[in-house]
Amino acid sequence: MLTQSLFYFLSFLAIFSALAVIIAKNPVHSVLYLILTFFAITGHYILLNAQFLAIVNMIVYAGAIMVLFLFVLMLLNLNAETEPQKPAYIKIAGVVSGGLLLLVLVGALKTVDVSGAGGTTATDMGLVENLGMVLFNEFLLPFELASVLLLTAMVGAVLIGRREA
Amino acid sequence: MTSLIIVSVLAVAVLYLGLFKYKTALLPVSVTGLLAAAAMAAMDWDLEKMYFSEMMLFDNYAVAFSILLILTTLLIFGLSRNYFEKISNNVAEYYALMLFALAGGVVMVSFHNLAMLFIGIEILSISLYVLAGIRRKDPASNEASLKYFLMGAFATGFLLFGTALIYGATGSFNLAAIASSGAFESALFRAGVLLMMVGLSFKVSVAPFHTWTPDVYEGSPGLIAMFMATVVKTAGFAAFLRLFLMAFAEASAFWAITVAILCILTLFAGNITAVFQDRFKRLLAWSSVSHAGYLLLAILAVGFSASSAVLVYTIAYSLASVAAFGIMILVSRARGNDHLDSFNGLARTNPFLAFTLTLAVCSLAGIPLTAGFFGKFYVFKVALAQGYTWLVVLAVINAMIGIYYYFKVIIAMYMKENANAVAIQLNPGFRLVLSIVVFLIFLFGIFPGLIANIL
Numbered sequence: 001m002l003t004q005s006l007f008y009f010l011s012f013l014a015i016f017s018a019l020a021v022i023i024a025k026n027p028v029h030s031v032l033y034l035i036l037t038f039f040a041i042t043g044h045y046i047l048l049n050a051q052f053l054a055i056v057n058m059i060v061y062a063g064a065i066m067v068l069f070l071f072v073l074m075l076l077n078l079n080a081e082t083e084p085q086k087p088a089y090i091k092i093a094g095v096v097s098g099g100l101l102l103l104v105l106v107g108a109l110k111t112v113d114v115s116g117a118g119g120t121t122a123t124d125m126g127l128v129e130n131l132g133m134v135l136f137n138e139f140l141l142p143f144e145l146a147s148v149l150l151l152t153a154m155v156g157a158v159l160i161g162r163r164e165a
Numbered sequence: 166m167t168s169l170i171i172v173s174v175l176a177v178a179v180l181y182l183g184l185f186k187y188k189t190a191l192l193p194v195s196v197t198g199l200l201a202a203a204a205m206a207a208m209d210w211d212l213e214k215m216y217f218s219e220m221m222l223f224d225n226y227a228v229a230f231s232i233l234l235i236l237t238t239l240l241i242f243g244l245s246r247n248y249f250e251k252i253s254n255n256v257a258e259y260y261a262l263m264l265f266a267l268a269g270g271v272v273m274v275s276f277h278n279l280a281m282l283f284i285g286i287e288i289l290s291i292s293l294y295v296l297a298g299i300r301r302k303d304p305a306s307n308e309a310s311l312k313y314f315l316m317g318a319f320a321t322g323f324l325l326f327g328t329a330l331i332y333g334a335t336g337s338f339n340l341a342a343i344a345s346s347g348a349f350e351s352a353l354f355r356a357g358v359l360l361m362m363v364g365l366s367f368k369v370s371v372a373p374f375h376t377w378t379p380d381v382y383e384g385s386p387g388l389i390a391m392f393m394a395t396v397v398k399t400a401g402f403a404a405f406l407r408l409f410l411m412a413f414a415e416a417s418a419f420w421a422i423t424v425a426i427l428c429i430l431t432l433f434a435g436n437i438t439a440v441f442q443d444r445f446k447r448l449l450a451w452s453s454v455s456h457a458g459y460l461l462l463a464i465l466a467v468g469f470s471a472s473s474a475v476l477v478y479t480i481a482y483s484l485a486s487v488a489a490f491g492i493m494i495l496v497s498r499a500r501g502n503d504h505l506d507s508f509n510g511l512a513r514t515n516p517f518l519a520f521t522l523t524l525a526v527c528s529l530a531g532i533p534l535t536a537g538f539f540g541k542f543y544v545f546k547v548a549l550a551q552g553y554t555w556l557v558v559l560a561v562i563n564a565m566i567g568i569y570y571y572f573k574v575i576i577a578m579y580m581k582e583n584a585n586a587v588a589i590q591l592n593p594g595f596r597l598v599l600s601i602v603v604f605l606i607f608l609f610g611i612f613p614g615l616i617a618n619i620l
Binding site: 112137 | 173177180216217220253254255258261265266268272278284285287288291292294295298299301330333351353356359
C-alpha cells in the first residue's frame with residue numbers, strides 16, 4: 001500500500017516537473033525542474049529494486065550533467081530578447097508530429113499485458129554484485145567496447161578543446 | 166573479430182605515433198594495419214563464428230561488409246597525404262578518429278545483439294561529430310559539427326527507446342531470440358520497430374530525417390564528407406538491413422509499407438533538390454540522400470538476395486563517391502570553390518581527371534558499363550521479385566532525374582571553356598587511388614558476377 005502511494009506520488013512528481021521543464025520561461029528554472037525530474041526517476045529505480053542504477057542516476061545525471069547544464073546556461077546569458085522565435089507553421093507541425101508519436105506510444109503501451117511480465121522479484125536484483133556478474137559474463141564485449149567509445153570521445157574532446165600551437 | 170581488434174589497436178598505435186612525433190610513419194603504419202585487418206577478416210570467411218555469448222556473429226555478410234569498409238578507408242587514406250597537414254598539426258588524431266570510426270563500422274556490420282548495434286553506432290557517430298568540426302577556424306565546419314551532433318544525439322534517443330520497447334516485448338537483445346520470440350503482433354514490438362527505424366533513418370539520411378545531410382556534408386572537410394558518404398553510409402545500411410533481416414523479417418508485412426513510403430519520399434526529396442544545386446559538394450550530398458532511397462528498395466525485399474544487392478550497390482556507390490569527392494577536393498583547392506563553373510574546361514587542362522569524374526558520375530547515375538548500373542539493376546531486381554513494380558517505376562523515373570543533374574558537371578567539363586584555367590597537379594597518392602577506382606568501376610561494370618554472387 002505504501003509502495004503504491006509512493007509510486008503515484010513519484011509519478012505525479014516526475015510528470016509535473018517534466019512538463020514544467022518545457023513550460024518554464026526561465027531556462028534556469030527549467031534546469032532546476034529537470035533535476036527534480038531526475039530525483040523522481042531515481043525514486044522509481046529504488047522502487048524497482050534497481051539500487052545501483054538509482055545511485056548512478058543521482059550522481060551522474062542530477063550531479064554532474066546538471067551542474068554542467070547550469071554552468072553553460074549561466075555562461076550563455078540567455079534572456080527573452082535573444083530567444084529565437086519560430087514561425088507558427090513550424091510550431092503546428094511540431095505539435096502534430098509530437099502528438100502522433102504520443103498516440104502511437106500510448107496505443108502500444110495500452111495493450112501491454114502486465115500480468116506475464118515482471119521477471120524476477122528478488123530484492124537483491126539491482127545490487128552491484130549482480131550487475132557485475134551480468135556485465136562481466138554476458139555483456140563483456142559491449143562493456144569492453146564502451147572503453148573504445150569513451151577513448152574516442154576523450155580524444156575528440158581534447159582535439160576540439162586544445163589551443164592550436 | 167580479429168580484424169576488429171586490429172583496427173582498434175591500430176587506432177591507439179597511431180595515437181602513440183602522434184605522441185612521439187613520427188609523422189612520416191602515420192600513413193604507412195595505418196595502411197599496413199588496414200591491410201592486415203582486411204586479410205584477417207577474409208580468414209573468417211565461411212566460418213560463421215559467434216563471439217562472446219552471441220554478441221557478434223562473423224558470418225559472410227559481416228565479413229564482406231567489413232572488408233568493404235576497410236578497403237574504402239584504405240582508398241580514402243590514400244588520398245589523405247598532405248591533406249590534414251593543411252588543417253592543423255594534430256594529424257595523428259585525425260587518422261586515429263577515422264580508425265575508431267571504422268572500428269564502430271565493423272561492429273555495426275557484425276552485431277548479433279542490440280547492445281552491440283548501439284555501441285557500434287555511437288563509436289562511429291562520436292568520431293564523426295569531431296571529424297566534421299576539425300576546421301576549427303571555419304564557422305561552416307563548426308556548424309556542421311554541432312548540427313550533426315545535436316541531430317545525431319536526438320536520433321540516438323529514438324534508437325534507444327525503440328531498443329527498450331523491443332526488449333520489453335521480446336525479453337531479449339539477441340537478434341535470433343527476437344526473431345523467434347513470436348511477439349510480432351504486440352503493439353509494443355511494433356512501436357519499437359518504428360522507433361528503431363526512425364533512429365536508423367536519421368543515421369543513413371533517409372527522408373524526412375535527412376535535413377542535416379547537405380549542411381553537414383558542405384561544412385565538413387572534403388575528405389571527411391567522402392568518409393561519411395562511403396564508410397558511414399555503407400555501415401549504416403548494412404546495419405539497417407542486418408537488423409531487419411535477422412530480427413524483424415517475419416514482421417515484414419507490418420513495416421514494409423512504412424519503408425516503401427520512406428523510400429519514395431527519399432527518392433523525390435533527394436533527386437529533385439539536387440537538380441537545383443549549383444555547388445558540386447551540395448549536389449553530391451543530395452545525391453547521397455537519393456542513393457539512400459534506392460538502397461531502401463533492397464531492404465523492402467528482405468532475403469539473402471537483398472544482402473547481395475546492397476553489397477553490390479554500396480561497392481559501386483563507394484567507388485564512385487571516392488572518385489567524385491576526391492576530384493571535388495582537387496578542383497576546389499585549385500580554383501577556390503566547388504561551384505559547378507569551376508569545373509569548366511577541366512577536360513582540356515586535366516583529361517585524366519575529367520575522364521575519371523565522368524566515369525564516377527556515370528556510375529552514380531547508373532549508366533551501363535559502369536558498376537553503378539549493376540548496383541541499381543540488382544536492387545531493382547530484388548524489389549521486382551517482391552512485387553514492388555510501382556515502386557521500381559518511381560525509382561526509374563528518379564534515376565532519369567538523376568542523369569540530368571549528374572550530367573551538368575560533365576557538360577561543364579567538356580562543353581564549356583575556361584580561358585585562364587591551369588592544369589591541376591596530382592600527387593602520386595591521388596593518381597594511384599583514382600586509377601584503381603577507374604579500373605574497378607569498369608571491372609565491376611563489365612563483370613558484375615565478380616561481386617554479385619559473393620553473398
